[in-house]
Amino acid sequence: MDAFYASVELLRYPELRGRPVVVGGGQRHQPVLQPDGSRRFATLRDYAGRGVITTATYEARALGVHSGMGLMKAAALAPDAMLLPTDFDEYRRYSRRFKEVVAERAPSIENRGIDEIYIDLTEIPGVQETSEADPYAGVRDLASDIKARVRSATGLSCSIGVTPNKLLSKLCSDLEKPDGLTILTLADIPARIWPLPARRINGIGPKASARLEALGIRTIGDLAAADPQGLVDHFGSNYGAWLYEAAYGRDDRPMMTFSEPKSLSRETTFEQDLHPRHHREALGRIFTRLCERLAADLKAKQYAAKTIGVKLRYDDFKIVTREITLPAHTDDADAIRRNAGLCLKRVPLDRRLRLLGVRAGTLCKADALPASDDRAAGNAPRDETTLPLFDRPTDTPAP
DNA sequence: TCTGGGGTCCTAGGACCC
């Protein structure tokens, strides 16, 4: 989907269409209805805090702001850009809607988050049809139809890349954004893919692209021309070999139409850095709240976790994590808080904290658990919750 | 003007087991 969050907001506030708009940064900046019926919006100039841009309209991007950028920094570049708070519930509704209409034409769908999917078009009737003028007439019509359905169901535009595999489709869906439709075969790779920066490949991030650059490898073509053994020497056998294959557009990953979550987490960045001793009470409240929300998430999704972990970001941005594996799965807020507390005790608490997070890992579906599993990890009745960790009532036989 | 929140996957060392 094109500039998804911002585009959804423009459906609500059409008067902002054509203007630079960014979405991000907490709930403090709700538009206010004026006596004359118009709405008053916050601008980036008004913003103070630690938020980042989650999505910027193309008009805002033209001013140099982009997702991930701190709002304070963005305000320096585009002080008059409109600022809207994020509304994930609304974006999830639109996400569901666009995926539903795609599924009407092409049921094999792999989710890639709220605003992206892979679609397998291989088996769709008519997809192989050709015409004199266009050898890809069949698939072009199909992709156009999918775009039209998405637009009519949601009012939103999307961009599609039609290629032999997921790697190339992800790359190509970006080539003609917004509202793009790009069809590409392996034969097109030298002309259309090799001139692109290596960084455009999904899986080559800031670190890898900087290291490639240091080796004189800037474009995907440079990567394709590189010595594969040299790549393996520099990046390891796995990643090095993958880099080389990716440069030729080779990718045999299958569609994953279903997947179980591996972990759930909750984290928060404080408005001001908090010191573990000086702000002990505030941190304790935040910590408990995170554990409660995580437990609620687990219950809502009907999962239980066997590992509980914490994440801290210090004022210098260094991150530490600690985790503990439980004797049995749990979705209980008290048990999560207790075990996360044990993790915290293993972390240096000598400087201010910027972020605190709690994570539940090694998940399993709650209904797949043996009934006894509930108990041991701490989902105990109230009168047992004061027992020391991992302790059990004396009448319970040890395993 | 310091940089969100929610995820996945990979690596690597150590414990422990057969």
Place this chain on the structure above:
DNA sequence: TCTGGGGTCCTAGGACCC
């Protein structure tokens, strides 16, 4: 006298993605 080979689980950190 100097020490196997393979497997799994646990933990911490880091790169990357949406």
